[in-house]
């Protein structure tokens with residue numbers, strides 16, 4: 001079953017402006033160390049940050065809280081599989097919120113998809129609950 005959906009559109013030029021103005025202060029508040037390492041070795045640094053910004057906003061919406069209720073930006077982390085497919089991991093309060101939303105006997109899966117076409121970066125997040133089958137071992 002679907003527990004939540006969220007979307008966000010971020011303006012890459014606005015993110016570039018914030019990077020220019022606040023530099024590390026902005027980066028360290030919003031992005032994990034691994035997200036920063038990925039973005040900084042890319043050609044399109046601002047675009048890479050903008051997609052991850054959009055993903056975090058979208059995830060906070062899918063969690064049903066937005067960013068006002070206490071989720072730290074860095075409690076939502078985007079990484080990529082070898083194929084390039086993005087994955088979203090949550091920690092801290094975001095993880096607690098996810099656990100609260102998840103019905104007993106289920107585990108939550110966060111799906112995320114990203115795209116950018118200057119000046120826009122977009123993310124969709126879907127949170128799905130899957131039943132934990134008896135043979136699922138440690139899933140949960």
Ligand SMILES: CC(C)(COP(=O)(O)OP(=O)(O)OC[C@H]1O[C@@H](n2cnc3c(N)ncnc32)[C@H](O)[C@@H]1OP(=O)(O)O)[C@@H](O)C(=O)NCCC(=O)NCCS
Nearest residue numbers: 047048051052079080082083084085086113114115116117
């Ligand atoms: C996946 C693909 C369709 C993306 O198209 P695109 O127009 O270049 O990129 P978009 O701007 O729409 O989206 C980029 C985002 O797509 C996502 N993406 C990349 N590969 C993906 C994949 N295999 N599955 C799902 N999403 C993927 C990423 O989140 C990426 O942003 P990020 O790298 O900052 O996380 C295209 O790169 C493709 O067909 N690749 C084939 C697989 C490939 O070459 N992989 C290279 C690594 S082995």
